[in-house]
Amino acid sequence: MSDTRAIGIFDSGVGGMTVVHEVFKKLPREDVVYFGDTARVPYGTKSPRVVQLFALQDVCFLLKQNVKVLVAACHTVSSVALEPLIQHFHLPILGVVEPGINAALKATRNNRIGVIGTRATILSETYEKKLKEKREGVTVISQPCPLFVPFAEEGWIEGEVITKVARTYLGPLQRQKIDTLILGCTHYPLLKSVIQHVVGEGVTIVDSAEEIASLLKTRLKVLGMENTEERTPHHQFFVSDIPHQFKEVGERFLGKPLTSVTRVDLESIQLENEEEMCRFSCGFR
Amino acid sequence: MSDTRAIGIFDSGVGGMTVVHEVFKKLPREDVVYFGDTARVPYGTKSPRVVQLFALQDVCFLLKQNVKVLVAACHTVSSVALEPLIQHFHLPILGVVEPGINAALKATRNNRIGVIGTRATILSETYEKKLKEKREGVTVISQPCPLFVPFAEEGWIEGEVITKVARTYLGPLQRQKIDTLILGCTHYPLLKSVIQHVVGEGVTIVDSAEEIASLLKTRLKVLGMENTEERTPHHQFFVSDIPHQFKEVGERFLGKPLTSVTRVDLESIQLENEEEMCRFSCGFR
Numbered sequence A, B: 001m002s003d004t005r006a007i008g009i010f011d012s013g014v015g016g017m018t019v020v021h022e023v024f025k026k027l028p029r030e031d032v033v034y035f036g037d038t039a040r041v042p043y044g045t046k047s048p049r050v051v052q053l054f055a056l057q058d059v060c061f062l063l064k065q066n067v068k069v070l071v072a073a074c075h076t077v078s079s080v081a082l083e084p085l086i087q088h089f090h091l092p093i094l095g096v097v098e099p100g101i102n103a104a105l106k107a108t109r110n111n112r113i114g115v116i117g118t119r120a121t122i123l124s125e126t127y128e129k130k131l132k133e134k135r136e137g138v139t140v141i142s143q144p145c146p147l148f149v150p151f152a153e154e155g156w157i158e159g160e161v162i163t164k165v166a167r168t169y170l171g172p173l174q175r176q177k178i179d180t181l182i183l184g185c186t187h188y189p190l191l192k193s194v195i196q197h198v199v200g201e202g203v204t205i206v207d208s209a210e211e212i213a214s215l216l217k218t219r220l221k222v223l224g225m226e227n228t229e230e231r232t233p234h235h236q237f238f239v240s241d242i243p244h245q246f247k248e249v250g251e252r253f254l255g256k257p258l259t260s261v262t263r264v265d266l267e268s269i270q271l272e273n274e275e276e277m278c279r280f281s282c283g284f285r
Helices: A017-026 A048-063 A075-080 A082-088 A097-107 A119-124 A126-134 A148-154 A160-175 A188-199 A208-222 A246-254 A274-284 B017-026 B048-063 B075-080 B082-088 B097-107 B119-124 B126-134 B148-154 B160-175 B188-199 B208-222 B246-254 B274-284
Strands: A006-011 A032-036 A067-072 A093-095 A112-117 A139-144 A180-184 A204-207 A236-239 A261-263 B006-011 B032-036 B067-072 B093-095 B112-117 B139-144 B180-184 B204-207 B236-239 B261-263
Touching: A006 A017, A006 A048, A017 A032, A017 A208, A017 A246, A032 A048, A048 A067, A048 A075, A048 A082, A048 A119, A067 A082, A067 A208, A075 A082, A075 A093, A075 A097, A075 A112, A075 A119, A075 A126, A082 A093, A093 A097, A093 A208, A097 A126, A097 A180, A097 A204, A097 A208, A112 A119, A112 A126, A112 A160, A112 A188, A119 A126, A119 A139, A126 A139, A139 A160, A148 A160, A148 A188, A148 B148, A160 A188, A160 B160, A180 A188, A180 A208, A188 A204, A204 A208, A246 A261, B006 B017, B006 B048, B017 B032, B017 B208, B017 B246, B032 B048, B048 B067, B048 B075, B048 B082, B048 B119, B067 B082, B067 B208, B075 B082, B075 B093, B075 B097, B075 B112, B075 B119, B075 B126, B082 B093, B093 B097, B093 B208, B097 B126, B097 B180, B097 B204, B097 B208, B112 B119, B112 B126, B112 B160, B112 B188, B119 B126, B119 B139, B126 B139, B139 B160, B148 B160, B148 B188, B160 B188, B180 B188, B180 B208, B188 B204, B204 B208, B246 B261
Parallel strands: A006 A032, A006 A067, A032 A236, A067 A093, A112 A139, A112 A180, A180 A204, A236 A261, B006 B032, B006 B067, B032 B236, B067 B093, B112 B139, B112 B180, B180 B204, B236 B261
Antiparallel strands: none
16 A cells, blocks of 8 residues: 655754755655744744644644654754654654664764754753663763854855854864764754864764654655655645745755745644644643 | 823844833833743744734733833834834834934934844835935945844854954945944844944944833823823733743843743734734734
8 A cells, every 4th residue: 555645844944944855865756745834933942832832833734734744853843842742643753853863873983972953952951861861871962052043044154154153162072072963953954064174074973854864764664654656746835934035045955946835824823723722732731 | 190001012032121121211110011022033034924913913912911102122023014003003102213213314424324134124125215215315225134133142242253243244334334323123232342343433323222212201201191100110021932041131131130021822912803813914914
């Protein structure tokens, strides 16, 4: 049996397009429905409670698009909201934290792993806890890099200023002699070359976008949910706002032209009625 | 008659605290109710339509607090959403654009005025149009400075990196020989010293927070809406999210300790019923 339903991917904004890009490469037959909450981006500076509420609304929108599996392309959502989402919904929901952790544990030789991300992701300590759960004795050095997101969105991804910002943030990780660095934010792959330059060639950089696409491929196979039909896939992109520069930023993230994007009214993302909202969200309060 | 009702001040986040700070100084007897939409900050990178919708919800929340006058402390709201708000509500609504413009026209000697702000504010061309309406022959040079907001929020307000960022943004304004510069974003007063350093002492910097407080004082007097009772004022601060670092950032903006802050559920900011929402928002679509 071939499952022709789409893969649902969501993010706080356009950053998740880096994940879409990898899914297109590794799963070329699958349809993708993307939702980016561009009206409320960024999530990484907000509290867990608000991120959980927003993630719930994002998921509800994608469920109405009849998706077979959900991918939280946002590290902040994956860090602070994934567990309650998995508990409340019956379809498979994958986050970007787990595959990055597995890749980092495979790559490290000295068991000293660095993690960079938004303030919300780092303060949640999700990466640190999960790395230590999987391997006792691993040393995790975490660093929030809040200015990386606006720099990536503005396209200031090379040159003196971003290099100095990167040196400020990454200096402490270098001094702790990490040999592996997890990019714990969907925006950071855009800054990969400046990050690699600053930490040096001896450090392996783990790009979670590549890892989640591989995991998704395996999972669909195991669950018998692949689309095996030969056909041209149909992709849909939804966002909660189409601001100035959206096309430019979106294409920078996706790595190819962005043709059709539909704006969704924030109000329509609400659940159908208050009772339903309450039932789904009780686990979040 | 003394009007003891509070002044309502709203902003996309904590930036509007710079306005609250000036209102405390110039109107020490007045109560203030503040609302900061910290769950959806920033507004300056979003489309006019979404900013208008969010501003409508902010205003509706403050109206329920029985305020006598509203101040949009956010330049993005003042640039793209003030007119429809004024048309739809019956109480006085003041924005931060007008008083900044008046101060700049008073200050300039060569009629060459610079304006810096978020991308949404600058692309709206509100400052440029209004300056030219008030004085033919004035030359306006505008520059969006999108990285200034995250730098101000992160507290990177001095040193080599922010100075380089400021030089990149402000260089074109200097080459155009402006003698007056309007800080068209509530966050920018925090960067005033680095901005002054980069543009030079010969350029007069207009801080709209000071100007709006003076205008508000005059307006309340003219309308007979001052509070003339001798008493200790009672202030209330509401936000849609209380993220990590909120207290630190809020106090940096307010310039004094931030005691009590109440988080408001985003859902409760909605208007009471759909019909009401529709009626108010029809002018925004």
